[in-house]
Amino acid sequence: MNALKNPRLLGMLAVVIVLAAAPIFFAEQNYAMRVVTVGMCAAIAVYGLNIILGFTGQLSLAQGGFFGIGAYGVGLLTTDFDWSFWSAFIVTIIGTAAVGYLCGLIALRTKDEYFAIFTMAIGFIIFLVISRWESVTHAHSGVNNVKFPEGGGIIDFESPVAMFYLVFVILLICIYVTHAIRRSSVGRTLLTIRTSEDLADAIGVRVGFSKQLAFAASAVLGGIGGGLYATVVGFIGPDSASIDKTFEFLMFILVGGMGTVAGPLLGSMIVTFLFELFQDFQAYRFIVLGPIIVALVIFAPRGIIGYLGGIVDRRSRKQKIAEARRTADGASPEYDTAKSGTVTSGIDPEETK
Amino acid sequence: MTLLEIRDLGKRFGGLDAVKDVSLDVEEGRITAVIGPNGAGKSTLFNLIHGYYRPTSGSVTFKGDDITNSSPHHAVADGIARTFQTTHLFDDSTLLENVLAGRIVRSKSTIFDAVFHTPRHRRESRINKDKAMEALEFCEIDTHRHDLASNVPQEVQKRTAVAMALATEPELLLLDEPAGGIPEEETTDFGNLIRSLPKRGVSVLLVEHKMSMIMGLADTILVLDHGQKLALGTPAEIQSNPDVIRAYLGSTAEEKK
Numbered sequence: 001m002n003a004l005k006n007p008r009l010l011g012m013l014a015v016v017i018v019l020a021a022a023p024i025f026f027a028e029q030n031y032a033m034r035v036v037t038v039g040m041c042a043a044i045a046v047y048g049l050n051i052i053l054g055f056t057g058q059l060s061l062a063q064g065g066f067f068g069i070g071a072y073g074v075g076l077l078t079t080d081f082d083w084s085f086w087s088a089f090i091v092t093i094i095g096t097a098a099v100g101y102l103c104g105l106i107a108l109r110t111k112d113e114y115f116a117i118f119t120m121a122i123g124f125i126i127f128l129v130i131s132r133w134e135s136v137t138h139a140h141s142g143v144n145n146v147k148f149p150e151g152g153g154i155i156d157f158e159s160p161v162a163m164f165y166l167v168f169v170i171l172l173i174c175i176y177v178t179h180a181i182r183r184s185s186v187g188r189t190l191l192t193i194r195t196s197e198d199l200a201d202a203i204g205v206r207v208g209f210s211k212q213l214a215f216a217a218s219a220v221l222g223g224i225g226g227g228l229y230a231t232v233v234g235f236i237g238p239d240s241a242s243i244d245k246t247f248e249f250l251m252f253i254l255v256g257g258m259g260t261v262a263g264p265l266l267g268s269m270i271v272t273f274l275f276e277l278f279q280d281f282q283a284y285r286f287i288v289l290g291p292i293i294v295a296l297v298i299f300a301p302r303g304i305i306g307y308l309g310g311i312v313d314r315r316s317r318k319q320k321i322a323e324a325r326r327t328a329d330g331a332s333p334e335y336d337t338a339k340s341g342t343v344t345s346g347i348d349p350e351e352t353k
Numbered sequence: 354m355t356l357l358e359i360r361d362l363g364k365r366f367g368g369l370d371a372v373k374d375v376s377l378d379v380e381e382g383r384i385t386a387v388i389g390p391n392g393a394g395k396s397t398l399f400n401l402i403h404g405y406y407r408p409t410s411g412s413v414t415f416k417g418d419d420i421t422n423s424s425p426h427h428a429v430a431d432g433i434a435r436t437f438q439t440t441h442l443f444d445d446s447t448l449l450e451n452v453l454a455g456r457i458v459r460s461k462s463t464i465f466d467a468v469f470h471t472p473r474h475r476r477e478s479r480i481n482k483d484k485a486m487e488a489l490e491f492c493e494i495d496t497h498r499h500d501l502a503s504n505v506p507q508e509v510q511k512r513t514a515v516a517m518a519l520a521t522e523p524e525l526l527l528l529d530e531p532a533g534g535i536p537e538e539e540t541t542d543f544g545n546l547i548r549s550l551p552k553r554g555v556s557v558l559l560v561e562h563k564m565s566m567i568m569g570l571a572d573t574i575l576v577l578d579h580g581q582k583l584a585l586g587t588p589a590e591i592q593s594n595p596d597v598i599r600a601y602l603g604s605t606a607e608e609k610k
Contacts (some may be wrong), residue, residue, distance in 0.1 A: 185457055192443070198437075201425040317447065
């Protein structure tokens with residue numbers, strides 16, 4: 001019953017239920033279904049970005065590259081090598097984990113803006129390999145007829161609704177894992193690193209190792225998103241690994257809110273919707289989207305969820321502070337009088353009630 | 354028993370000896386202080402002990418194990434915690450969350466425990482919360498536990514830094530100017546907090562500028578000047594040591610003699 005009082009959980013539930021119900025409204029419109037499903041694939045990759053950027057505070061610009069590795073891994077293995085989707089998917093996930101871990105070994109020797117530039121270079125190298133290595137990746141002709149997931153005779157994944165729910169379930173798992181990380185000591189470790197690496201070091205956090213794991217985990221989620229994207233769309237070209245993808249993901253997370261549980265999902269859905277809305281304007285859509293993002297960065301730098309979460313946090317903290325004061329009043333009045341000078345100095349006592 | 358043994362420790366930055374040939378024994382259950390003028394190498398010494406810098410010579414031994422070249426997170430895991438001269442806290446987090454961060458080093462549960470919500474994870478979360486609360490109570494700031502670190506007075510922030518360090522369950526606590534920036538009238542309270550640490554099984558090594566506080570607090574004092582040992586002894590011995598008086602009052606004191 002406590003859960004019903006938690007506005008954060010309620011909000012998350014509302015978004016998930018709306019999304020889960022989407023096929024009821026769009027089931028007959030294959031195009032709309034596909035747009036939402038592709039948006040969810042991107043959201044999975046954005047949850048990856050959330051781990052390294054939102055939690056750990058390292059701006060990785062290689063996420064589009066890992067998305068591309070995921071897409072091409074599944075794409076090439078199911079077509080040229082004729083593997084089943086599931087085996088290709090699993091091998092691709094392991095592959096992106098390995099590539100992510102190795103890239104992290106070098107990239108994480110750098111810090112801050114150098115890390116951003118370095119990972120951008122990694123993303124660009126991945127894009128170049130995919131767009132130029134014609135004998136393997138077919139370069140600009142792309143990969144056609146990526147296999148649908150095998151349903152084992154029970155589910156037919158050729159139906160857009162079945163595909164929608166497949167991506168939806170994997171997305172839910174990503175959301176739950178994000179939630180679990182956030183409230184565990186693992187999340188506390190990453191947030192500690194984000195705030196201050198020196199302080200993290202001083203309280204015994206294994207900074208390098210934790211960053212390494214966070215980077216590998218973000219790469220894995222990028223790969224999962226990419227792999228699903230390949231099977232949803234059926235055709236992939238080099239632009240699925242391009243640097244534009246990275247900045248798309250970055251926009252999703254900025255709009256939704258970095259380091260939050262619901263932010264990547266909400267951001268991905270809203271921006272995908274806006275992209276579709278301005279589809280007709282093509283190159284001009286950024287004239288409208290640009291100011292929206294500028295306004296967001298100025299007025300809600302922590303994104304939509306970060307902004308709402310801030311309000312919720314302040315309110316619950318006020319309650320807790322007032323409660324702590326009350327119990328302190330009852331339990332040890334002499335302590336309170338001794339300290340009252342410092343206790344009330346910063347906070348207006350009226351406000352806490 | 355000697356907890357920490359420093360032998361001929363040295364650190365060169367380019368051509369400058371920040372710390373040179375410093376030896377010091379930190380006894381268990383005692384408060385040991387390091388004093389000296391600005392730039393005497395006090396903070397560098399701390400950074401060397403805690404593994405933030407690699408020494409260029411000498412050795413550091415903790416509980417009989419050589420930790421000369423170990424990294425800070427190993428030092429914390431071994432039982433050496435520290436606070437910084439400028440208070441380092443997580444400003445956007447509450448005091449309780451800050452102190453909980455100190456529990457990370459003692460947490461064994463992995464991401465899988467968190468995802469599957471295993472009994473180990475639940476047990477550990479509970480223990481962490483209890484230990485953090487205990488550290489907050491010990492530092493007498495538990496009524497502030499839901500306040501943001503950036504919203505509380507300087508003295509409470511300093512106490513939070515100590516509580517965070519205590520949450521790592523150290524045997525030795527390195528305090529770098531714990532009373533720096535605290536109004537004079539509150540240093541007595543803070544001194545009492547430091548004095549109560551050895552009773553809790555935490556030995557203390559501290560750097561401090563406030564002489565009045567040090568003299569009433571420390572069992573042993575090491576005086577550093579230009580990175581080298583100037584004197585070592587009890588507060589009474591240090592106060593009457595002519596070398597120390599000269600270093601602190603400058604050469605004019607000598608000329609006047």
